[in-house]
Amino acid sequence: xxxxxxxxxxxxxxxxxxxxxxxxxxxxxxxxxxxxxxxxxxxxxxxxxxxxxxxxxxxxxxxxxxxxxxxxxxxxxxxxxxxxxxxxxxxxxxxxxxxxxxxxxxxxxxxxxxxxxxxxxxxxxxxxx
Numbered sequence: 001x002x003x004x005x006x007x008x009x010x011x012x013x014x015x016x017x018x019x020x021x022x023x024x025x026x027x028x029x030x031x032x033x034x035x036x037x038x039x040x041x042x043x044x045x046x047x048x049x050x051x052x053x054x055x056x057x058x059x060x061x062x063x064x065x066x067x068x069x070x071x072x073x074x075x076x077x078x079x080x081x082x083x084x085x086x087x088x089x090x091x092x093x094x095x096x097x098x099x100x101x102x103x104x105x106x107x108x109x110x111x112x113x114x115x116x117x118x119x120x121x122x123x124x125x126x127x128x129x
Contacts, residue, residue: 003024003107007024008023009021009023010022010023010024010027010107012027012110012111012114014114014115014117014118014119015118015121015122017118019114020110020114025104027107027110028104028105028106028107028110029077031110031113031114032077032104032105032109032113033074033105033109034060034074034075034076034077034078034079034104035075035077035079035081035084035103035104036072036073036074036103036105037054037061037073037074037075037084037088037100037101038070038071038072038073038100038102039054039070039073039091039097039099039100040070040071040097040098040099040100041071041096041097041098042095042096042097042098045096045097047063047066047071050071050091050096050097051063051071051073053087053091053096054073054084054087057080057083057086057087058075058079058080058083058084060075060076060078061074061075061079062074062075081102084102085102088100
């Protein structure tokens, strides 16, 4: 959290080696899993309808889960963010959604991926030795 708030460039180390270096956005694009989308449908809007409409704008979008608090989607790096925002704003204006949020992969997720990859490399090396 501190690195995201304070740093312009970030280096992530695993197993004593610098594994990646770049700005937060560069690392999120290179090692991230894409975007997270949260949407709270308005009364009368079904999750299936909302999902189908979103998939028209962002075909790679997947419904991760939904509950009383809203719908949580994940989308790959290939999503057209401008088109996604345009749809979400229009859906909110037309009362299909109460509110929404879109976020990019955070540094904690990137760090966990780098650490997992380092562990996998170490396990492979141990098997070879």
